[in-house]
Amino acid sequence: MSKQGILSIDQGTTSSRAIVFALNGQQVSNMQQEFTQHYPANGWVEHDPEEIWKTTLESSKTALEQASKKGVSVACIGITNQRETTLVWNKQTGKAIYPAIVWQDRRTAQYCESIKKQEEFVRAKTGLLLDPYFSATKVKWILDEVEGARHLASQGKLAFGTVDSFLIWRLTDGKSHVTDASNASRTNLFNIHTQQWDAELLELFDIPANMLPEVLDCADDFGITSKRVLGQSLPISGVAGDQQAALVGQxxxxxxxxxxxxxxxxxxxxxxxxxxxxxxxxxxxxxxxxxxxxxxxxxxxxxxxxxxxxxxxxxxxxxxxxxxxxxxxxxxxxxxxxxxxxxxxxxxxxxxxxxxxxxxxxxxxxxxxxxxxxxxxxxxxxxxxxxxxxxxxxxxxxxxxxxxxxxxxxxxxxxxxxxxxxxxxxxxxKIMESTALGAAYLAGLQEGLYKDLDDIASHKxxxxxxxxxxxxxxxxxxxxxxxxxxxxxxxxxx
CATH class of the missing domain: 3.30.420.40 (ATPase, nucleotide binding domain)
Structure with a gap:
């Protein structure tokens, strides 16, 4: 009888990795691929969305194959990701209209400075400061600077997401445009008290609501992977930004x-x-x-x-x-x-x-x-x-x-x-991969592989x-x- 496992996709700033964990938290298989960092101007940091996707998909397929050879059957997928990194893609083609603007990118520093008087208003809703680090000003920059982007957005043809959303969109063949509350809370567009996208913040940053993903719990039904894409249909059941995933993993x-x-x-x-x-x-x-x-x-x-x-x-x-x-x-x-x-x-x-x-x-x-x-x-x-x-x-x-x-x-x-x-x-x-482990725990929680948080903590x-x-x-x-x-x-x- 095959043992059960969970695939954790950990899409980080410098590499994409996939780890299959046994239910006790031990690693069954592990694949990692580094990808290119692009610095097109002083303080700018970008990633190629297709390279993020390719390294993620190849790592995932390899980890699944290795696990299968060891007699481990993967029940579900957890995803954790570099947070704040921003992608805008065309809903019809699934292609990004600009490179991913990385969380470290500082290109919107001047804009943040220009609306500094709004900082307390933003902070009261989001818990965050006005800083280029967060996603909102990155989305605004793409809409303002990429030719035709505002027109496409007004027609409802563009999707915004942090890396988790982009990967889920691709893995489900465009069927799921979702994120989780932890990633949403890093955008400067999400009210952490009402747990909703905030209309006043969208107005401040001039971002159409039709671009935004649906916000789910960290353990939830995020969609089913397309057999055409991943080679098998698996539920994506847990998502958290990398630091929140580590909090769960620890x-x-x-x-x-x-x-x-x-x-x-x-x-x-x-x-x-x-x-x-x-x-x-x-x-x-x-x-x-x-x-x-x-x-x-x-x-x-x-x-x-x-x-x-x-x-x-x-x-x-x-x-x-x-x-x-x-x-x-x-x-x-x-x-x-x-x-x-x-x-x-x-x-x-x-x-x-x-x-x-x-x-x-x-x-x-x-x-x-x-x-x-x-x-x-x-x-x-x-x-x-x-x-x-x-x-x-x-x-x-x-x-x-x-x-x-x-x-x-x-x-x-x-x-x-x-x-x-x-x-x-x-x-x-003992298990140092806390980030990937946290995503696996969240997915397992949703699928009933763990009873509750105490059950998860017993493996520490x-x-x-x-x-x-x-x-x-x-x-x-x-x-x-x-x-x-x-x-x-x-x-x-x-």
């Missing part, structure tokens, strides 16, 4: 539970339960997940580049041959090495929210080399996480531990330094706990220098 189901994911960027989400806590320190209020019509909210802090810092060292300035080298290099230096990197490659996120900030290096000497770059890049992520947790504490919610995941946390040195700087325990789970297992070891004088000195480096970076951005 079983952070109680108010006060905190997870921090270290992928291309870093995102810390703190579950606040059924209360949408509005931050006084520029954190975002967002939908954590919505199940059976009940919304659990989260406070979120975003760091725009984390793993991308290491990618830059490897691909941009070639001081690393591969990412894993960063741990060995970091370990070779002492705490007083003196170099600080403020990684404003795509502006600075929470709690600064400065789209004009650019990366800066401080403290270099003639003796500065690859080890200093690697260590400073890793340390920066920890200092920035400290800023996020500090903001959460100032908003009145603190945590005694943080659950970490994402590619970077395979690095033991990073996890230990993180515990030292945060002064709380850092818990690393710790790989290692990192406890603070660094002396307070050293920690305080490092943080003081970090804050000086950030101040100088922000001053330069002005």
């Amino acid at each position: 079983s952070c189901f109680k108010a006060g539970d905190l997870k921090s994911t270290y992928g291309t960027g870093c995102f810390a989400l703190l579950n606040t339960g059924e209360e949408a806590v509005m931050s006084s320190h520029k954190l975002l209020t967002t939908v954590g997940y919505r199940l059976n019509g009940v919304t659990s909210y989260a406070l979120e802090g975003a760091i725009f580049t984390a793993g991308a810092n290491i990618q830059w060292l490897r691909d941009g300035i070639h001081v690393l041959d591969h990412a894993k080298q960063s741990q060995v290099l970091a370990e070779s230096l002492d705490y007083d090495h003196g170099v600080f990197l403020v990684p404003g490659f795509a502006g600075l996120g929470a709690p600064h929210w400065n789209p004009n900030a650019r990366a800066s290096l401080f403290g270099m000497t003639r003796g500065t080399g690859p080890a200093h770059f690697a260590r400073a890049a890793l340390e920066a992520v920890c200092y920035q996480t400290h800023e996020l947790l500090n903001a959460m504490e100032n908003d009145g919610i603190s945590s005694s531990a943080v659950w970490v995941d994402g590619g970077m946390v395979a690095n033991d040195w990073l996890c230990q330094f993180l515990a030292d700087i945060l002064q709380i325990e850092v818990q690393r789970p 297992a710790v790989d290692r706990t990192f406890s603070p070891e660094l002396g307070e004088p050293t920690r305080a000195r490092l943080l003081k220098k970090w804050h000086l480096a950030v101040e100088a970076t922000l001053a330069f951005a002005e």
Whole structure:
């Protein structure tokens, strides 16, 4: 008798991957394909929608084939995706009318500045700030700049979606134009209190309502895959933006539970339960997940580049041959090495929210080399996480531990330094693919493969706990220098 499994499609910023999980959370098969990053102008970041689709489809087919060979029968599909990244496509052809504008893209910074007086109005409805990061200004840009787009939109011929919507449209052969509440909550068009697309926000950004997908719960019926497309008909039963999926994958189901994911960027989400806590320190209020019509909210802090810092060292300035080298290099230096990197490659996120900030290096000497770059890049992520947790504490919610995941946390040195700087325990789970796992859990929940959230939480297992070891004088000195480096970076951005 074949065992049951769930296909999780994890469409990320730098790669598309597909993982088949057994119901206990163990990986059965895994396929990943990287795709091209396009930087057509300063601060612009784009992806080719066809490359997103091709890498997703090929990865999914391979993972399904591998699972089948191991006697695992896939019951359903969960999808998780890079959030905010924006696509507009023609409903008749299914083709995008412009490349995908990536969440890191800053092209609408000037427009955001021009309507800054509307920020409190937008924030009260969406929990978000007015920033190029979110989808609304990206959609507006496409409609304004692509010839004929506004005319097609007025005729109801265009569809907008984040990556999940685009993939579901393609997988179902154009039958489903849907998204989930977590992705919708990242657009600046969705009222997180009424859980509806907001007419006043659509008017502000000049976006026709007929372009928008239907918003469903995170565990719901999103459509059935077309046999012509995927080779088999499977229900798509769970969807969540990547950071919310990680919250589910880490079983952070109680108010006060905190997870921090270290992928291309870093995102810390703190579950606040059924209360949408509005931050006084520029954190975002967002939908954590919505199940059976009940919304659990989260406070979120975003760091725009984390793993991308290491990618830059490897691909941009070639001081690393591969990412894993960063741990060995970091370990070779002492705490007083003196170099600080403020990684404003795509502006600075929470709690600064400065789209004009650019990366800066401080403290270099003639003796500065690859080890200093690697260590400073890793340390920066920890200092920035400290800023996020500090903001959460100032908003009145603190945590005694943080659950970490994402590619970077395979690095033991990073996890230990993180515990030292945060002064709380850092818990690393046995299954590090929390994002993909969360999407699988949501799909399994919808299909009755899991009874409830307690059933899902029963599978959680710790790989290692990192406890603070660094002396307070050293920690305080490092943080003081970090804050000086950030101040100088922000001053330069002005």
